[in-house]
Amino acid sequence: MNISAKDVMELRKKTGVSMMACKKALIETAGDAEKAIEVLRKSGEAKAMKKSDRETTEGVVAAEVRGTKGVMIKISCETDFVARNDDFVALVNNIANIAFEKGVEAAKTDGAPLITEAIAQLGENMAIQDIAMIEGEALGVYVHMNNKVGSIVAFEGGNPGEEIAKDLAMQATATAAEVV
Numbered sequence: 732m733n734i735s736a737k738d739v740m741e742l743r744k745k746t747g748v749s750m751m752a753c754k755k756a757l758i759e760t761a762g763d764a765e766k767a768i769e770v771l772r773k774s775g776e777a778k779a780m781k782k783s784d785r786e787t788t789e790g791v792v793a794a795e796v797r798g799t800k801g802v803m804i805k806i807s808c809e810t811d812f813v814a815r816n817d818d819f820v821a822l823v824n825n826i827a828n829i830a831f832e833k834g835v836e837a838a839k840t841d842g843a844p845l846i847t848e849a850i851a852q853l854g855e856n857m858a859i860q861d862i863a864m865i866e867g868e869a870l871g872v873y874v875h876m877n878n879k880v881g882s883i884v885a886f887e888g889g890n891p892g893e894e895i896a897k898d899l900a901m902q903a904t905a906t907a908a909e910v911v
Contacts, residue, residue: 734754734757734758734762738757738762738764739753739754739757741764742756742757742764742767742768742771745764745768746768746771746852747818747848747852748771748851748852752771752774753767753771756768756770756771756774771851772848774851784856785809785855785856786809786856787807787808787809787855787856787857787858787860788807788809789807789808789809789810789811789813789814790805790806790807790808790814790857790860790879791805791806791814791819791820791823791878791879792804792805792874792878792879792880792881793820793823793824793827793874793878793881794872794873794874794881794882794883795827795831795872796870796872796883797831799866799867799868799870800831800864800865800866800870801864801865801866801867801870801872801883801885802827802830802831802835802862802863802864803861803862803863803865803872803881803882803883804823804826804827804830804838804859804861804862804863805859805860805861805862806819806822806823806826806846806857806858806859806860807857807858807860808853808855808856808857809855809856809857810855813853813855813857814878816853818849818852818853819849819853819857822845822846822849822857825842825845826838826841826842826845826859826862827862829841829842830862830864831864834864835862835863835864838859838862839859839862842859843859846858846859863883865883865885866885867885867886867887868885868886868887868888868889868890869885869886869889869890869891869896870883870884870885870886870896871883871884871886871893871895871896871897871898871899871900872884872896872897872900873897873900873901873903873904874904875904880904880907881900881904882900882901882903882904882908883900884896884899884900884903
């Protein structure tokens, strides 16, 4: 069967998978894009299983405060190149949004297939290392410029101001404090 470059490009836009993998899936499914997406999904799961034993020593920490809730998330990957990749950072933020909307456990559950897709797309093992949500009357957040460490502090019974809250979060990060 002859598969056009346009069909391959459209499938690549939808899936983010390599051109060769898209072409192979389209050939396998006789040009049916929907079936090709399913083939790529299954292939991605298989690739993720093959990569699951590889060590993930790099990654990103992200933190955000919305009103009286704060979420901090760490997702690991194999290399710093992927950790700086826009698609990887978007994945981290997407799972953090799920935590805000549905809670931490839902973010872990709903984030698992997103991680699998990202493994297929970016070619590295990845894992959610930690997700935490904290609530308080006032919150301060700090993520170090290397995006590998950060802290959120919560205040009850008063608001010290955003700048002081951020400074305290920065000090907690610098001293590696777990609880104060």
